[in-house]
Amino acid sequence: MTDTIMDALAKQIAVEMLKQPKRVIQPDEALISSGLIDSFHLVDLALFIEDTFGITIDDAELNADTFDTLKQLAELIRSRQ
DSSP, X not given: OOOHXXXXXXXXXXXXXXXXXXXXXXXXXXXXXXXXXXXXXXXXXXXXXXXXHOOOOOGGGXXXXXXSSHHHHHHHHHHHO
């Protein structure tokens, strides 16, 4: 994975949420629908994205349609920067 946005997201999820620093999260790996992250982590991830990338995430976007893969998240971030 050479995308810096996806790298930052993957690191945050692996280290801070899953507590598995060596875990590799693939760009198309399901995060929410697979149960990898739960609703508490979802809110933490949204706050991380807002703070790190300077964008705003609407509460209605906190779902598997928007937040289920690193690729989806990176596209959302890029569209708002």
